[in-house]
Amino acid sequence: MISLFIDTSLVNVSISLIKDNDVLSLISEDMPNMHSIYATKFVKDALDNAGIDANQVDNIMVVNGPGSFTGVRIGVTIAKTYGFLINKYITPVSSLKSLAISAHKDEIMMSLIPANKSNYYVSIYDKDYNEIVEEQFASRDTVIQLCDKYNPYIVGVDTSVIGKYKINKQKLDIVRIVNYYIDKEKVNYYKILPNYLKLPQALEDKK
Amino acid sequence: MYILAIESSCDEMSMSIVKDGVEEICTVTNTQIDIHKEFGGVVPEIASRSHIENVTIVLDELLQRSGFTIDKIDAIGVTYGPGLIGSLMIGVQCAKTISLVTGKPLIPVHHIAGHIYANNLEKRLEFPLIALVVSGGHTDLVYMGRDYSFKRIGSTLDDAIGEAYDKVAKVCGLSYPGGPVVDKLAKLGKDTYDLPYPLDDDSYDFSFSGIKSAVVNLVHNESQRGNAIRVEDMCTSFQNRVVKVVVKKTMRALKEYKANNLVLAGGVAANSYLRNELSEACKRENINFGYPRIAYCTDNAAMIGSAAYYAYKNGKIADLTLNAVAVESFYNE
Incomplete structure (x- = not known):
């Protein structure tokens, strides 16, 4: 069972081929604003490094958000086109849950990803990664209120603070993420879409 | 030579199969004009969101209607610019992925070259x-x-x-x-x-x-x-x-x-x-x-498929790092 994992949702581009608990290849680079140039090439490099033909992939997993709108669309477009061509459905992976799975703590965890202005994408999970607070686009004040209520272990993409709470930088543990998602529901390649959690500004303005 | 062409530079997601730069085999276009009408112009983020919803549907419909399988295609031509960057990106990523999975060459086409070559579909330039x-x-x-x-x-x-x-x-x-x-x-x-x-x-x-x-x-x-x-x-x-x-x-x-x-x-x-x-x-x-006839005047992938053939003959082939660009001059000045 070979899984192709694609994450272009944040500053980091991660492409990996995983077979059970083995990493066949992993390419992970910080490259702001260059996802559109390198993501597809990295998929090719990952396949070549592992000596695997494009058609031998059994599972395609893609981080479909929340995160950078354009970034997410790059990964999702690659995944759905790839899935269509080899006739495999796609597993959508949450960027927020990926952080919690990678942190792997025996306590309540909050995943936090900065959005525009001083807003965040946020979610809270129990130790089995069930959502206690569902994924949402939230203001800084809302996030702090959630911290006050749950006192969670906070994972994020950078070491930082929010109010009096510490955000712990978390690197993605792709093997753990892939193994968590391996038996989760797959989505038809026509239907898989980015999980934006936020309307385009033009529609916000109309409300 | 059969070229699968993709054009997504603005509010149309269009794909076409064109033979030898002169013969349109089949074209499928999804237009968003009704979505943008209420804003009095194209809203880039809405266009990008609509493109990603349609990209594989248009590809599938093109193959079904033309009776082609992807193996019968010889190359992929794609508009890389100029246009709305978020819109272009969907077409470019789709084209690159097809090239990656099938190993077929990728041909970058300038949008304006496409418009000029729309005429080549009517009569050889x-x-x-x-x-x-x-x-x-x-x-x-x-x-x-x-x-x-x-x-x-x-x-x-x-x-x-x-x-x-x-x-x-x-x-x-x-x-x-x-x-x-x-x-x-x-x-x-x-x-x-x-x-x-x-x-x-x-x-x-x-x-x-x-x-x-x-x-x-x-x-x-x-x-x-x-x-x-x-x-x-x-x-x-x-x-x-x-x-x-x-x-x-x-x-x-x-x-x-x-x-x-x-x-x-x-x-x-x-x-x-x-x-x-x-x-x-x-x-x-x-x-x-x-x-060109009206259907070839507005944005469409058939014209991109025509231009791609001559771009290819002139040695224009891209690798998988092809990027979408919002502003780009293609004139040899």
């Missing part, structure tokens, strides 16, 4: 030629001595011609997109408004912001005085002046560059008055004049 490229983003006079060689001899200094049409339509209270409406109403009016001629000089450049501003000011002044605008007359007066200058400069370019062939390209190539005036002038001067 003959050289040397002058191409008049008129759209919402461009007003260029282009000289071509041979296939896939482009020399720009003149361009707009400010607004594109289609942009000026849309603006005039908007200020006259007409619906979006305004160009076709202005063209239609101009047939019903009289040339009564004293508007300036747009850059009527010895260069091959164009300028439409002056006449556009004159229309805007006239409409505002009249409305302040409580007078109604005669919309049909305004459309006639505007269109007459714009087309007169464009035709004049185009005919002069043909003479100076000793080109016996003229092709019209871009969205504004659908304008009936411009077509007629050019057609009359070319008849007088014994110039071969070609223009």
Whole structure:
């Protein structure tokens, strides 16, 4: 069972081929604003490094958000086109849950990803990664209120603070993420879409 | 050679299969015009979101309708720019992924080259030629001595011609997109408004912001005085002046560059008055004049498939790092 994992949702581009608990290849680079140039090439490099033909992939997993709108669309477009061509459905992976799975703590965890202005994408999970607070686009004040209520272990993409709470930088543990998602529901390649959690500004303005 | 072509530079997701640069096998286009109408123009983020919803559906429909499998395709051609960056990116990522999975070559196509080659689907281009490229983003006079060689001899200094049409339509209270409406109403009016001629000089450049501003000011002044605008007359007066200058400069370019062939390209190539005036002038001067059918004037992937064939013959092949670009000149100046 070979899984192709694609994450272009944040500053980091991660492409990996995983077979059970083995990493066949992993390419992970910080490259702001260059996802559109390198993501597809990295998929090719990952396949070549592992000596695997494009058609031998059994599972395609893609981080479909929340995160950078354009970034997410790059990964999702690659995944759905790839899935269509080899006739495999796609597993959508949450960027927020990926952080919690990678942190792997025996306590309540909050995943936090900065959005525009001083807003965040946020979610809270129990130790089995069930959502206690569902994924949402939230203001800084809302996030702090959630911290006050749950006192969670906070994972994020950078070491930082929010109010009096510490955000712990978390690197993605792709093997753990892939193994968590391996038996989760797959989505038809026509239907898989980015999980934006936020309307385009033009529609916000109309409300 | 069968090329699968993808065009997604604005609000259309279009895919096509074109044989040897001249024969359209099948085209599937998903247009979003109704989605953007209520905003009075294309909203880039909404266009990008719609493209990603449609990209595999359009691809699937193209293969089903044409009866092709992906293995029968020899290469993939894709518009890489210019256009809306988020929109272009969906087409480019899709094309790169097809190239990655199938191992077929990837051909980068400039959007304007595509518009010019829309004419090649009607009749094989003959050289040397002058191409008049008129759209919402461009007003260029282009000289071509041979296939896939482009020399720009003149361009707009400010607004594109289609942009000026849309603006005039908007200020006259007409619906979006305004160009076709202005063209239609101009047939019903009289040339009564004293508007300036747009850059009527010895260069091959164009300028439409002056006449556009004159229309805007006239409409505002009249409305302040409580007078109604005669919309049909305004459309006639505007269109007459714009087309007169464009035709004049185009005919002069043909003479100076000793080109016996003229092709019209871009969205504004659908304008009936411009077509007629050019057609009359070319008849007088014994110039071969070609223009694409309406379906090939607006953004479509068939024209990209035609251009891609000649780009490929000229050695234009991209690797998987091909990027979408919002602004890009393809002229060899």
